[in-house]
Amino acid sequence: MILKRMELRKLTALLALSSVLSACSTDGVLDMDGPRPTATLAPMSAPVSAPMSAPLDPAVDDEESGGFQRLVPSDPYLVGYPRMDPPASPMIQLSAEEADCRRQLEKLDVAYTPLAPIDEGGACRIDQPVKVSAIGSVEMRPAATLSCQMALAFAEWTKKELVPSARWRYFSGVRTIHQGSSYSCRKIARTSVASEHSKGNALDVMAIELNNGDKIDVKKPGFFSFRQKGLLNNVRADGCSYFTTVLGPGYNYDHRNHFHFDIKDRRNGYRACR
Template structure:
């Protein structure tokens, strides 16, 4: 497990209201329920983009955004997936998954084991965890990830994000606002499964400090020296933990968030841009 963690480290309504038509025939009342759901009305936190995507403009970060398709092989949008707690005992987990959860506990991560996720195609997580906090840092909303990605992100948060916040702002970190964890989708324009579809990716929208300051990941103004320095530091340090780190300046789709993932690549190649 230590080896796998080191490898990882090295390396979104217009709703049509349901209508009931009561038709009385021969004293009997029959109900016909008609319902439809416009996919443009299903919401979740932004963003719905990934490496190399070419999507329409995304509204400025406001905490909510449309969900992306839950099935990459369909063109319809997703309905919210209901998390199910794990029903089988932990003994059925492989040894590396058990060891990974021990690492989560050492890092002070509060998490819930979920039932296996499988949505057809290549999407899914065999042994997902739902992370609600990392020590005193709240994850808003809770993030569904592989244990390995959760441990990698927790390590980065405690060893890089927190010290950087104390150095730049003399404050601890209260919450990490994330926009997308597990989400079954392909990378737009490439036909390749996104690491979000494997639970190996997390998008960070903003970082809330204990002193009340909320640091938006979007590109800072020319004279926002402190925020720019802080974001540049945690972004660069992320390259020591994740194999992919993308953010503002990489392309338009990543203008408002950091994308972190642990995609497996040959020869230790990392995409940090």
């Protein structure tokens, strides 16, 4: 009985050795001096919701999935990242209108960098863009890539409406404007119409940080947040004097967490403030 068990074990070992040797044929041997065979990975079972090239924003957390969400073109955080556009050549010639616009930016103490022309095809272009990093003592985070006319409208709104409203309601100046999207080559969500972002004529404001440490999210405030509501309602309504479009929470789901400001050229001076 013992001999039979030993013979059975030997037979099992010989079969295992035989299978290993057959798998290690010359076709499967690694050539240390030549190219290594390429491994083929099986596809992941979980679907990927966005291209792998889409950046991840550590500040945008998808609570439903329990992790960070990928960004999509309709997400205002898509261009919240600083763009790496090259500076403008010192030899570039400015039109009279553009030169006057930049002089006005300087009068308002706007810190900006002239950029080289942006042309990504179609409507996605700014001939003479600027990157705004601060408006007086108010930091723009991240710096916003805009047309000069949009930069000027936003600077005037910040100086004449936002800062005074914050001082009146919170007794504090404004430290930082957190923007989620300036220039971005994209269309209006669910349409074939080019967004004003694609021309550098739009800016999305996500939050306003005060010198006293308060941070006011544009997302619809709680029922008893009277002071926050008052400030947001004021600056939103006053924006209609500087922009041709002002959209925010309550307009639709896409604008639930930010103000969208733009200077779209509309007929008969029409303004869309909602």
